[in-house]
Amino acid sequence: MSSPSLSIAASGRKVSDPLTGWERLKLDRMAMISLAVLVLSALACFIAPPLMESARNMTSAATFSPPGTQVTAADGARYQAWLGTDASGRDVLYRVLSGGRVSLVVGLCAAGVSLFIGTLVGMTAGFYGGKVDSFLMRLVDVLYANPRVLFVLILISALTGPLSLWINEARAAAEMRNWMTIKAWVDGAIPYQRTIILIFCLGLIEWLTMARIVRGQVLVLKEQQFIAAARVLGQSQWKIMIRHLLPNLWTVILTYLTLTVPVVVLDESFLSFLGLGIEEPASSWGTLLKEGAGAVNPLISRWWLLITPAVAMGLTLLALNFLGDALRDAFDVR
Amino acid sequence: MGRFLISRFLSLLAVLAVVLTLTFVLFRTSPGGPFSFERDLSADQIHAKEVQYKLDGPLRWQVARWWGDALRGDFRESMKSKNFTVAEILRQSLPVSFALGGVAFVLAATGGIAVGALAAARKNGWPDRLAMTGALLAISLPTFVTGPLLVMGFALTLGWFPVGGWTSLKHGVLPAVCLAIPYGAYVARLMRNSMVEVLGADFIRTARAKGLAERQVIFKHALKVAVLPVVSYLGPLAAGLLTGSVVVESIFGIPGAGQHFVNSILNKDGFLLMGAVAVYCVLLVVLNFLVDVIYCVLDRRIKLYE
Numbered sequence: 265m266s267s268p269s270l271s272i273a274a275s276g277r278k279v280s281d282p283l284t285g286w287e288r289l290k291l292d293r294m295a296m297i298s299l300a301v302l303v304l305s306a307l308a309c310f311i312a313p314p315l316m317e318s319a320r321n322m323t324s325a326a327t328f329s330p331p332g333t334q335v336t337a338a339d340g341a342r343y344q345a346w347l348g349t350d351a352s353g354r355d356v357l358y359r360v361l362s363g364g365r366v367s368l369v370v371g372l373c374a375a376g377v378s379l380f381i382g383t384l385v386g387m388t389a390g391f392y393g394g395k396v397d398s399f400l401m402r403l404v405d406v407l408y409a410n411p412r413v414l415f416v417l418i419l420i421s422a423l424t425g426p427l428s429l430w431i432n433e434a435r436a437a438a439e440m441r442n443w444m445t446i447k448a449w450v451d452g453a454i455p456y457q458r459t460i461i462l463i464f465c466l467g468l469i470e471w472l473t474m475a476r477i478v479r480g481q482v483l484v485l486k487e488q489q490f491i492a493a494a495r496v497l498g499q500s501q502w503k504i505m506i507r508h509l510l511p512n513l514w515t516v517i518l519t520y521l522t523l524t525v526p527v528v529v530l531d532e533s534f535l536s537f538l539g540l541g542i543e544e545p546a547s548s549w550g551t552l553l554k555e556g557a558g559a560v561n562p563l564i565s566r567w568w569l570l571i572t573p574a575v576a577m578g579l580t581l582l583a584l585n586f587l588g589d590a591l592r593d594a595f596d597v598r
Numbered sequence: 599m600g601r602f603l604i605s606r607f608l609s610l611l612a613v614l615a616v617v618l619t620l621t622f623v624l625f626r627t628s629p630g631g632p633f634s635f636e637r638d639l640s641a642d643q644i645h646a647k648e649v650q651y652k653l654d655g656p657l658r659w660q661v662a663r664w665w666g667d668a669l670r671g672d673f674r675e676s677m678k679s680k681n682f683t684v685a686e687i688l689r690q691s692l693p694v695s696f697a698l699g700g701v702a703f704v705l706a707a708t709g710g711i712a713v714g715a716l717a718a719a720r721k722n723g724w725p726d727r728l729a730m731t732g733a734l735l736a737i738s739l740p741t742f743v744t745g746p747l748l749v750m751g752f753a754l755t756l757g758w759f760p761v762g763g764w765t766s767l768k769h770g771v772l773p774a775v776c777l778a779i780p781y782g783a784y785v786a787r788l789m790r791n792s793m794v795e796v797l798g799a800d801f802i803r804t805a806r807a808k809g810l811a812e813r814q815v816i817f818k819h820a821l822k823v824a825v826l827p828v829v830s831y832l833g834p835l836a837a838g839l840l841t842g843s844v845v846v847e848s849i850f851g852i853p854g855a856g857q858h859f860v861n862s863i864l865n866k867d868g869f870l871l872m873g874a875v876a877v878y879c880v881l882l883v884v885l886n887f888l889v890d891v892i893y894c895v896l897d898r899r900i901k902l903y904e
Binding site (some may be wrong): 405406409410411413414417418421422526530533534537538550553554556557560561565567570574577578581582585586589 | 613614616617620621624625628731734735737738739740742743745746747749750754761838841844845849859860863864871875878879882
């Protein structure tokens with residue numbers, strides 16, 4: 265690795281120039297290690313499961329076998345279960361990796377939803393100020409005072425019925441008009457109903473912090489001269505928001521996106537623990553941890569069922585949190 | 599200060615009113631009403647049930663009647679656990695949650711403040727890195743992982759504490775620790791960052807320049823100011839801990855109040871839900887108000903609204 269001062273010199277800048285946020289981030293060793301861990305974990309979750317033997321996802325007679333056992337699956341294929349098998353004789357490693365895929369997708373998408381709502385609310389409140397601002401911020405205060413668990417449970421129970429109704433209607437409508445591609449799409453969405461609901465519900469409850477932070481940043485930006493210049497030049501408010509405010513907000517948004525993903529993954533695992541998360545046969549880290557937590561009992565301790573998903577999720581979320589903190593420090597976001 | 603506190607109290611009361619009303623409206627308007635578990639009721643029967651539970655008529659009238667009852671201290675009867683009033687259910691479970699949450703609160707607050715202050719005093723040294731990595735890990739793991747891990751280590755392997763149940767003092771140790779871990783970690787991070795900021799302030803430089811010992815600088819001067827952000831977090835922290843946690847209760851088999859938050863929603867037991875939320879919100883309001891008072895006493899720089 266070339267030393268940072270050399271690479272700065274090579275870029276033709278004076279050494280005395282202050283570092284940009286990215287340069288500060290690159291100097292943060294923990295952040296770079298976290299980034300590597302995240303990339304590895306994402307690659308493992310998304311690429312490895314299709315490459316592994318399909319027998320690993322099949323039930324077998326070898327239930328609860330400890331790590332390192334040779335397992336014969338239902339179709340006769342044999343494989344080495346490095347991290348043991350679960351209650352149905354499936355490979356724990358395979359399930360943890362494919363569960364990670366679900367958890368990461370839910371985490372990213374829900375964080376995306378929360379980011380969208382949070383940025384919209386925060387920008388509106390900060391930019392328009394006055395009554396709009398105080399109304400939106402009181403709303404945020406009230407929602408903060410609500411127990412989050414309760415809110416998400418109510419949302420989930422409220423949305424589950426309407427969504428399946430809506431999917432059925434969409435299917436019928438597509439069938440009637442002979443839109444086969446759309447029907448295939450809708451059919452494809454049926455097993456993922458729970459996931460879709462989770463993404464929206466979690467996105468709908470986790471935007472509060474984002475809204476507050478974005479609003480604070482907009483309040484600072486709004487007073488700066490380039491915004492005044494844009495106003496004087498007669499640009500519309502909409503254009504000022506999109507062209508001038510948003511580009512200056514994106515480090516804040518990136519930072520809080522990174523910090524919201526772990527929160528959402530934790531929320532999802534909590535809901536899975538209550539039996540409201542991802543449903544069988546699909547799995548997420550939450551459902552696997554739930555199984556693992558149930559496997560710890562005084563009679564016989566199947567520790568690998570708990571430790572494997574716990575390590576996978578712990579490492580990934582730790583890396584996300586480290587990276588988020590480093591981003592916050594590098595870009596000096598408050 | 600008096601005027602500031604009064605206006606804070608009033609706005610907290612307003613939040614309480616809005617949250618409870620909002621919860622009632624959500625529970626009444628969400629599909630699958632409280633009677634949908636009972637098979638095929640005719641419209642008349644549903645109406646009779648609604649009258650029985652005082653849920654007939656327009657929504658605002660239902661809300662108003664609930665408020666009327668609640669303000670008189672009547673939280674009505676549970677809609678699922680027949681023959682139990684909401685007050686009875688909460689009276690049985692809340693003391694358990696208060697005891698457990700109280701211990702967890704003390705653990706989280708003192709442990710978090712101590713770890714955070716020490717980490718800041720050794721900024722970027724190994725104690726700091728170790729403590730902050732540990733705290734971040736504690737935040738990254740759900741309680742239903744730390745719980746079974748604690749059970750595996752301290753109950754099954756070492757045999758120091760019982761696996762679960764709620765009969766002796768010993769039974770409370772693991773659940774309290776489990777409950778305290780994520781919150782303590784959050785407090786530690788908050789404390790560390792605030793302490794680092796304070797240790798860079800001018801008045802600390804003055805204290806050092808006067809030749810004070812480092813210990814005196816940290817404990818006599820910095821701690822008092824650095825603890826303020828933590829103090830403002832203690833209100834929501836206590837409210838969250840005292841009302842119990844469904845996860846910890848189910849892992850350790852504790853008859854606390856946390857389960858009622860979740861189960862009342864899953865069972866569509868609206869009045870129990872309202873009771874549980876009312877307890878949470880009242881706690882939050884009272885504790886936040888207490889925090890404001892403490893804040894005013896601790897931080898003489900605040901002379902708000904005067």
